[in-house]
Amino acid sequence: MAYVRVEKAVKYFPREDGTDMLVLDAVSFETKEYGITCLLGPSGCGKSTLLNIITGLEHLEQGRAEIVSNHRDAGKDAPRLGYVFQDPRLLNWKRVENNLIFALKGMGIPRQEWDERIHKYLSLVGLLEFRKQFPLYLSGGMRQRVGLARGLVIEPEVLLMDEPYSKLDHLTARKLREYTLEICARLKQTALLVTHDVEEAAYMGDRTVILSPRPARITDILDNPLPPLERDVDDTRFIQFKKKLLQSVMRLVKEEV
């Protein structure tokens, strides 16, 4: 069990003229302990910056961001984080299974566990028969699934996904969302999904954190009334929740545009 907690996070970026630009303005939220939390906001609002702060790539001026986990003593080891990127970012010169091994090796997973894990996670994403294939011989959606398997194979405390469907065509993206939702539900995986797509947030998020345009503030935190496997894009309850999210977002955009 693990979750992300961000408290009163403040972040500035230096401008070229020497002044500072406020990017995050006292952002506070917690993810769910199981399941997917979406960070929903317009492009350029600082969602990716927030992700970088959670992963420790960037530092905060004030406040704190941490991964709370009962698997390890707080502050003792680095948290184990899995990533899924916007592009699959696979090593195209390595076979599918070797792409997973690259992550397993990097994270220091004992070698005797590799084979079992590769088997498990490639089966989960439905690509077991392609384990010896090179990525460039796979379709875009399949490559993104390899990326998902690579993020999961290290059995991360938190899986971080940065707009992982935004470069796929509509149908592939839809299929992949279904996959990811089901897998995360089955594994009870804590995950943080960055997106600018309201429908995606409504569908994927057990909780959705809505960020305002820059400087990012939290404007709403909404929990999904529907459990992950009962979300149907044509269901009225789903549509109602989507509307609620949309209204919350549109309020912000109106102020801006």
Place this chain on the structure above:
Amino acid sequence: MAKQEKALAAQSEVGVAVSTGVGAIPRRRGGVWAEPIQDVVLRVAGVLALVLVWWILSLIFPPTLVPKPMETFGEVAAIITTGDFFYEMGATLRRVLVGFGIAMVVAIPLGIVMGTLRNLESFFEPPVILGLTMPGLIWAVLMIMFFGLTETSAYAAVAITICPMLAISIWQGTKSIDKDLVDMSKAFHAGPWSKVMDVIIPQLISHILAAIRYGLGLAWKVVVVVEMFGFSNGVGYQVVRGFNIFSMKAVLAWAITFLVVMIVIEFGFIGWLERTVTAWRPKIEAWRR
């Protein structure tokens, strides 16, 4: 006006060509083997044309200046059947490969370091550029003066001549490395060795292959020069011997055997290497016309 129309027509033609190229694999007339066979025929014709020019020249000039092709090929056969060829070629080949190996081992890390660390880039740029400008002949002289007529001077001359060229090629390649993949490797905590071997070097592979091609070509030239300076074996030595007895036939025969070995290495070994290390890349044959 007519010109404009023509340009437009040309443009649309390009558009069509591109779209058919990317789309389905265009079917070739005459079955699967037509193109390879045509290819071989053209290559053989190219070689025969050269021999023809040589033969015509041999009719014009006396045999001491331009020997007949067939006589020279006879000399080639003699070199090979007496076993001289394998001994001399072996010596030359060893010098090339050792020198080349040393250059590679130095140039790959050097090129990667120059491409990734800005301070070291500035530091190494002048020596590398200077090294590139220095003619191989001068390196050969310097190394022989320093190490004497030993194998070491041959290895050193080859290594030092081609190293800057290899380093520059890899340095330039490093600049086109996909930063996203490097970030990915950081995200999964890849160690420094894994980062270099799994992420960086594979992205440089086409630059390294190009460097191997140029590097080997340069290495042959330098090693022959070194051998001419007073070594007692090697192809360069044999060429000098032919020169001393003023036997154009001997010089040409050695040059030809040398060329054949080079071509075998180029098309055989490097071609094989290229196919092996780029097996992960779907073939782009369909795009080539």
